[in-house]
Amino acid sequence: MPARIIVNIAPTTAGALPPPHTGPAVNAAVLAAIRDGLSPQTSTYLHDGPPPRPFAITPLLDERQRTPDRTSQHVRFEVGVLLDELTGPILAALAARDQWRIGATDYTKRSVDLIEATPYPDLLATAAPATSWKFTLITPVSFATGREDGARRQRILPDPERVFGTLAARWRTWAPETPLPPDIDNTIDDHLELVDMRLSTAEHMIKPGAPYRRGCVGSVRYTLAEPAAVPPETRSAINALTRFARYAGIGDRTASGMGYTLTEADERLTRGRHHPSPAA
Structure with a gap:
């Protein structure tokens, strides 16, 4: 899990x-x-x-x-x-x-x-059918181009197709026994839109001596365009992917500290969580 x-x-x-x-x-x-x-x-x-x-x-x-x-x-x-x-x-x-x-x-x-x-089954089953999602990007988020796409470049804007498409791909890799709705890829490509952002660029070291990676930090909000055309179970699945980002991060190099992300629910918990005292 x-x-x-x-x-x-x-x-x-x-x-x-x-x-x-x-x-x-x-x-x-x-x-x-x-x-x-x-x-x-x-x-x-x-x-x-x-x-x-x-x-x-x-x-x-x-x-x-x-x-x-x-x-x-x-x-x-x-x-x-x-x-x-x-x-x-x-x-x-x-x-x-x-x-x-x-x-x-x-x-x-x-x-x-x-x-x-x-x-994973509970993550999918308990997600409500939402239509709007906000992320706070704590560490830089970016997406590298493939070797077949010319010179290797960093795509730093968190467009919804890459953000949610990557999350869906990782879900399928690690939870093949808990399938997402079959129309979720079309929904990501055809219905999700970026409606608000407060972003800046930042650099992140992924390996000593290697060039730093650039990415975006800040906040982004996505909504569904024409949500009535998207079945409730698919809206719920996109909400589950948003919750999955708590664990998986967003974008590339998450195993080296990039893409650490909070949802609105995370931020409420973080504000209310009691950290151990220095004497603990």
Whole structure:
């Protein structure tokens, strides 16, 4: 089942700060924890397997969804797991690690929390037939062109065809036994429209020494054009894909910290969630 795991940590040395870009370092630390606590074979599969990867991570973030600085009260990273049989083992591997090294900074575990886990059938069955959806893009979202499309380029605008088309493709990869409605691709292509955006561009490191990737951060809202022409079960399925983005992220390089996304429901929960106190 898709799951979201939060790892809350604190720097071992008071005042120690991470570099501005920690996506690759968190990826490496998570894979090391899986290698040591689960198996080297699973770690290698997650690192070297073909995309899309069955997990997503965030860089280090504070309570304001920013890179931690000297005013931050809390430091965390999140792991989204998309493959049912990996949820329990990855949770156990992360929980077993008390010390974390992110880049050149050492951290101590404060807590590891499974904050959400919903089987794919339940994710689909409990989604209401909505007609409007908002995302807040916390880390950069972009979509790379294919090798057959000329020079490799980054398409940074989160148009609905790419956003929801990618989510549908990942759903089909990791939940083939829970099919989406057969008309969902046509609905994505013919009915979804981008109606509001507050976006800026940002860069993201995916590998030390490699060129940074560009993407968009900010907020976007999509609606269905002519929603009466879309069956309720298809509107519900698009709502399920929106919820699925909580776990899978949006766009490319989500296993390196890109595409971390909040829905409106996530933002309400985040505002109301009590983080562990520094003494915890």
